[in-house]
Amino acid sequence: MSRERIEVRGLTKTYEGGDPRRPTLDRIDLDVPRGHFVSLIGPSGCGKSTLVRVVAGLEDYDEGSVRIFDSTPRQMCAAKAVGFVPQSPALLPWLNVRRNITLPARVNRRAGKGSENPDALLRMVGLDDAARKYPHELSGGMRQRVAIARAFGTRPDLLLMDEPFSALDEFTREALQWHLLGLWERMSTTVLFVTHSVREAVTLSDEIVVMSARPGRVHEVIPVDLPRPRGDEVTGPRGRALEDRVRASLRGAWESGAAPDDLIPL
Amino acid sequence: MATVSKAAGTDPRRSRRTRPQSPPSRARRGSGRRRRSPLSPRVWLPTVVAVALVGAAWSWVAAGNPYILPELGEVGRTLASDPTLFVENAWSTLQIALLGVAWGAGTAFVLALLMSEIPVLRRAIMPLAVVLNVTPVVALAPALVVAFGFGMTPKVVVTAIVTFFPVLINVTTGLRSVSGPVLHVFRTLHASRLEVLLKLRLPTSLPYALAALRVVLPLSIVGAVVAEFVAAGSSSGLGTMIRNSAANAQLPHVYAAVACLATMGVLMLALTTLLERRLLFWHESQQRNPS
Numbered sequence: 265m266s267r268e269r270i271e272v273r274g275l276t277k278t279y280e281g282g283d284p285r286r287p288t289l290d291r292i293d294l295d296v297p298r299g300h301f302v303s304l305i306g307p308s309g310c311g312k313s314t315l316v317r318v319v320a321g322l323e324d325y326d327e328g329s330v331r332i333f334d335s336t337p338r339q340m341c342a343a344k345a346v347g348f349v350p351q352s353p354a355l356l357p358w359l360n361v362r363r364n365i366t367l368p369a370r371v372n373r374r375a376g377k378g379s380e381n382p383d384a385l386l387r388m389v390g391l392d393d394a395a396r397k398y399p400h401e402l403s404g405g406m407r408q409r410v411a412i413a414r415a416f417g418t419r420p421d422l423l424l425m426d427e428p429f430s431a432l433d434e435f436t437r438e439a440l441q442w443h444l445l446g447l448w449e450r451m452s453t454t455v456l457f458v459t460h461s462v463r464e465a466v467t468l469s470d471e472i473v474v475m476s477a478r479p480g481r482v483h484e485v486i487p488v489d490l491p492r493p494r495g496d497e498v499t500g501p502r503g504r505a506l507e508d509r510v511r512a513s514l515r516g517a518w519e520s521g522a523a524p525d526d527l528i529p530l
Numbered sequence: 531m532a533t534v535s536k537a538a539g540t541d542p543r544r545s546r547r548t549r550p551q552s553p554p555s556r557a558r559r560g561s562g563r564r565r566r567s568p569l570s571p572r573v574w575l576p577t578v579v580a581v582a583l584v585g586a587a588w589s590w591v592a593a594g595n596p597y598i599l600p601e602l603g604e605v606g607r608t609l610a611s612d613p614t615l616f617v618e619n620a621w622s623t624l625q626i627a628l629l630g631v632a633w634g635a636g637t638a639f640v641l642a643l644l645m646s647e648i649p650v651l652r653r654a655i656m657p658l659a660v661v662l663n664v665t666p667v668v669a670l671a672p673a674l675v676v677a678f679g680f681g682m683t684p685k686v687v688v689t690a691i692v693t694f695f696p697v698l699i700n701v702t703t704g705l706r707s708v709s710g711p712v713l714h715v716f717r718t719l720h721a722s723r724l725e726v727l728l729k730l731r732l733p734t735s736l737p738y739a740l741a742a743l744r745v746v747l748p749l750s751i752v753g754a755v756v757a758e759f760v761a762a763g764s765s766s767g768l769g770t771m772i773r774n775s776a777a778n779a780q781l782p783h784v785y786a787a788v789a790c791l792a793t794m795g796v797l798m799l800a801l802t803t804l805l806e807r808r809l810l811f812w813h814e815s816q817q818r819n820p821s
Binding site (some may be wrong): 317320321322338341342343344346347348350351352354355356357359368370371373375398399400414424453501 | 547717719721
C-alpha cells in the first residue's frame with residue numbers, strides 16, 4: 265500500500281457473456297508512480313480502455329485489486345480527484361466553452377475541491393478567444409482542447425485519457441500533444457493515456473505499457489528515457505530507436521495474442 | 531454538383547433561359563448555397579402558385595356544386611359579417627386546447643421524469659399509457675361527458691388524453707438518450723442523480739420535448755373539436771358551431787369555422803418554431819449547414 269503510486273494487482277475481468285477462459289483483463293499487474301505519464305498501447309481488444317474504465321471506477325472487476333494513492337477508484341471520484349477525457353470530446357452542446365470548463369466545479373460540491381481558474385485554463389490551451397463560443401462553432405481539435413481543459417479543471421490527482429486524439433488529423437493531433445504536455449508539466453498530474461499511436465506514446469510518456477489481446481495481459485513495460493521537457497529528441501535517433509523498440513514489442517504482443525487479426529505491424 | 535442542378539431546376543428564370551452547354555459558373559454555385567432573402571421570388575413564388583392553383587380548383591368546383599364546396603367569397607363574407615362570433619368561439623376552443631395541453635403534456639412530463647428515475651414505475655405505467663393511447667378517445671368522450679357534465683372539464687380531459695402519449699414517449703426517449711462518454715465524465719466527477727438529471731438528462735431531452743409539442747399542439751385542437759362534437763349540450767366553441775351549421779347545411783359557416791381552426795393550428799406551429807429557435811440554438815436541427 266502506498267500513497268505515492270497506483271497499484272493494480274491481479275486484476276481480472278470478463279464481460280458478461282464473454283469467454284471465461286479468455287478474460288478481457290487477465291491478472292493485470294501495474295505500478296504507476298505519482299506524477300508519471302504512462303501510456304497503454306496494444307491491439308484492439310487488449311482491454312486497455314477497459315483497464316482505464318476500471319481505474320476510473322466506471323466498471324467493476326471480478327478479481328484482484330485497484331488502489332490509487334491508497335484509495336479505491338470510487339473514493340477518488342467522490343473526492344473529485346479523477347479527470348476523465350473520453351475519445352469524443354463529450355461537451356455539453358447547450359453550454360458555451362467557459363461554462364463547459366467550469367462544469368466540474370458546479371457538480372459534486374460536497375467534495376469541497378478547489379478548481380482551476382477557467383480563464384487561465386483557456387489561455388493554456390490557446391482558447392481564450394473562444395470562451396463564449398458554443399461547441400458547434402468549434403473545430404474537432406478545439407473541442408478536444410476544451411475537454412482537456414475541463415478535465416484539468418478540478419486539479420485532478422489522476423487524469424485518465426481514453427484515446428483522446430484518435431479522431432483528429434495528424435497535424436491537429438501533434439499540436440494537441442504539445443498542449444497536453446504543457447498542461448501536464450505545470451500541473452504535475454499522474455496520467456494514464458490510452459493510444460493506438462506509437463509516435464504519440466513515445467512523445468508523451470515516461471513508460472509505455474504494451475498489452476496483448478485475448479486474454480488482455482501486460483506484455484511489456486518500456487521506459488522512455490528521453491529528457492523532459494520533450495522537444496526535438498522525440499523525432500531524433502533516440503526517439504526513433506524507441507519507436508522501433510515499441511513496434512517490435514507490439515509485434516511480439518500481437519503474435520502472442522489468441523486472435524491476432526486486427527493489428528497490422530508497421 | 532447535385533445541389534447546383536437542383537437549385538437550377540427550381541429557378542423559373544433559369545429554366546426558361548435554356549443554356550445546356552455552359553457549365554454553372556463559380557458565382558452561381560456560391561449563390562445556390564447562400565440563404566436567400568424572403569423577398570426573392572424563388573422563396574415565395576412556389577407557394578403563391580400552389581395556393582392560386584388550389585384556389586382556382588376550389589372555385590371551379592364550387593361554381594357548379596354549391597352543396598359540395600361553398601364559394602370562397604361566400605366563406606369570406608360569412609367571416610366578415612360577424613367576426614366577434616368567430617373570435618369568441620375560437621377563443622372558447624383555444625382555451626380547451628391549451629388547458630388540455632397543459633394538463634396532458636404536464637402530466638406526461640412528470641411521469642416521464644419519474645419513470646426515468648424509478649425503473650419499477652416504468653413497467654407499471656407504460657402498459658397503462660399504451661392502452662390509453664390505443665383506446666379511441668372519441669369512444670371515451672361520451673362517458674366523460676356523463677362523468678364530468680357539460681362544462682369545460684370533459685373537453686379538457688379529452689384533449690389532455692390526446693396530447694398525453696406523444697409527450698410521454700418523446701420525453702422518456704429524450705431522458706434516456708444521454709451519450710455514454712458524457713455520462714462517464716459525470717460519473718467520474720461523482721455527480722449525484724439529481725445533478726445528472728438537472729444538468730444532463732433534462733437539457734438532453736429538450737429537443738425531444740419540443741418535437742412532441744410540435745405534434746401535440748395541433749393535436750390539441752383536434753381533441754378540443756372532437757370533445758365539442760360529442761358534448762351535446764355545449765353552447766360555444768368552433769366544434770359546436772361546425773356541428774350546428776352542418777346540420778342546417780350552412781356550408782359557408784362550416785368552412786369559415788374550419789378556416790379559423792386551421793389558422794389556430796398554423797399559429798401554434800409558428801410558436802413552436804419560435805421556441806425551438808430560441809431554446810435549441812445549440813442543436814443539430816437548428817444548424818443551417820449540418821456537416
